[in-house]
Amino acid sequence: xxxxxxxxxxxxxxxxxxxxxxxxxxxxxxxxxxxxxxxxxxxxxxxxxxxxxxxxxxxxxxxxxxxxxxxxxxxxxxxxxxxxxxxxxxxxxxxxxxxxxxxxxxxxxxxxxxxxxxxxxxxxxxxxxxxxxxxxxxxxxxxxxxxxxxxxxxxxxxxxxxxxxxxxxxxxxxxxxxxxxxxxxxxxxxxxxxxxxxxxxxxxxxxxxxxxxxxxxxxxxxxxxxxxxxxxxxxxxxxxxxxxxxxxxxxxxxxxxxxxxxxxxxxxxxxxxxxxxxxxxxxxxxxxxxxxxxxxxxxxxxxxxxxxxxxxxxxxx
Ligand code: UDP
Numbered sequence: 001x002x003x004x005x006x007x008x009x010x011x012x013x014x015x016x017x018x019x020x021x022x023x024x025x026x027x028x029x030x031x032x033x034x035x036x037x038x039x040x041x042x043x044x045x046x047x048x049x050x051x052x053x054x055x056x057x058x059x060x061x062x063x064x065x066x067x068x069x070x071x072x073x074x075x076x077x078x079x080x081x082x083x084x085x086x087x088x089x090x091x092x093x094x095x096x097x098x099x100x101x102x103x104x105x106x107x108x109x110x111x112x113x114x115x116x117x118x119x120x121x122x123x124x125x126x127x128x129x130x131x132x133x134x135x136x137x138x139x140x141x142x143x144x145x146x147x148x149x150x151x152x153x154x155x156x157x158x159x160x161x162x163x164x165x166x167x168x169x170x171x172x173x174x175x176x177x178x179x180x181x182x183x184x185x186x187x188x189x190x191x192x193x194x195x196x197x198x199x200x201x202x203x204x205x206x207x208x209x210x211x212x213x214x215x216x217x218x219x220x221x222x223x224x225x226x227x228x229x230x231x232x233x234x235x236x237x238x239x240x241x242x243x244x245x246x247x248x249x250x251x252x253x254x255x256x257x258x259x260x261x262x263x264x265x266x267x268x269x270x271x272x273x274x275x276x277x278x279x280x281x282x283x284x285x286x287x288x289x290x291x292x293x294x295x296x297x298x299x300x301x302x303x304x305x306x307x308x309x310x311x312x313x314x315x316x317x
Pocket of ligand 1: 192
């Protein structure tokens with residue numbers, strides 16, 4: 001069945017890949033983005049697609065997409081550099097923006113899907129992180145603008161489900177990478193790829209022993225779509241459970257790019273989580289989903305994009 005789907009944050013890195021996947025499934029997509037951190041270049045390849053419509057719109061202000069069957073709420077700055085620069089906007093889009101999108105879902109009896117995050121777990125004391133873990137978040141630290149906005153977004157989504165009977169889903173997304181990752185968003189993969197390709201030092205924060213688990217974007221989107229079609233309504237981790245220290249990650253980037261860049265150690269940002277790895281047993285069991293692409297392969301698949309972006313051939317990066 002062809003659905004009319006609203007994707008907020010649809011010009012962002014992950015949102016734009018989601019738009020592509022929904023269009024490939026035959027749906028019509030209304031893509032809304034205020035372009036604060038999203039880039040119009042991420043969706044320009046869709047400009048002649050009759051089933052695709054782009055609207056520059058801030059979802060924190062009241063808006064109406066017209067009748068939709070499904071709302072995917074992906075709007076938010078998502079990299080630490082971006083949400084620290086846009087702290088208030090991040091809190092607004094997680095709170096007001098999420099409520100506006102839930103109101104739209106209510107008005108049109110549409111399903112609602114929230115892009116949440118592993119940041120809900122904070123600097124986790126439980127490892128790997130299961131969905132049942134409530135997290136260890138500093139509510140007033142610099143990262144709280146993102147962590148608490150997303151925790152509020154989860155709370156309000158569950159409240160609309162309980163009180164307004166909206167059909168809702170919540171994904172907790174772990175570190176995701178691939179083509180369209182913005183070169184200057186400060187994320188570890190974009191920084192390391194850029195630095196390696198330019199022959200600059202790779203900046204490892206702290207001693208590089210902190211861990212992350214990186215999911216290639218097509219795996220992430222496949223998990224998101226499986227969850228969107230499922231009967232699971234509580235938060236579900238979608239990410240790749242292979243865990244790397246940041247130092248190991250730097251070495252993989254050097255190997256894949258063939259770069260001779262050196263590693264330079266810089267101070268660790270405040271409240272930087274020491275470890276992150278999703279427990280994906282729930283997604284495997286309920287959705288039959290698991291990631292297929294390992295970090296080395298995914299970085300190889302992203303190499304052409306990063307090469308073009310570094311050569312300034314990708315506008316807006
Ligand atoms: N990081 C790093 N060098 C960089 C950028 C990030 O060592 O140039 C580290 C950062 O301190 C964190 C990890 O890499 O421990 C992942 O950072 P990112 O900003 O990609 O996302 P996070 O998982 O912290 O939200």
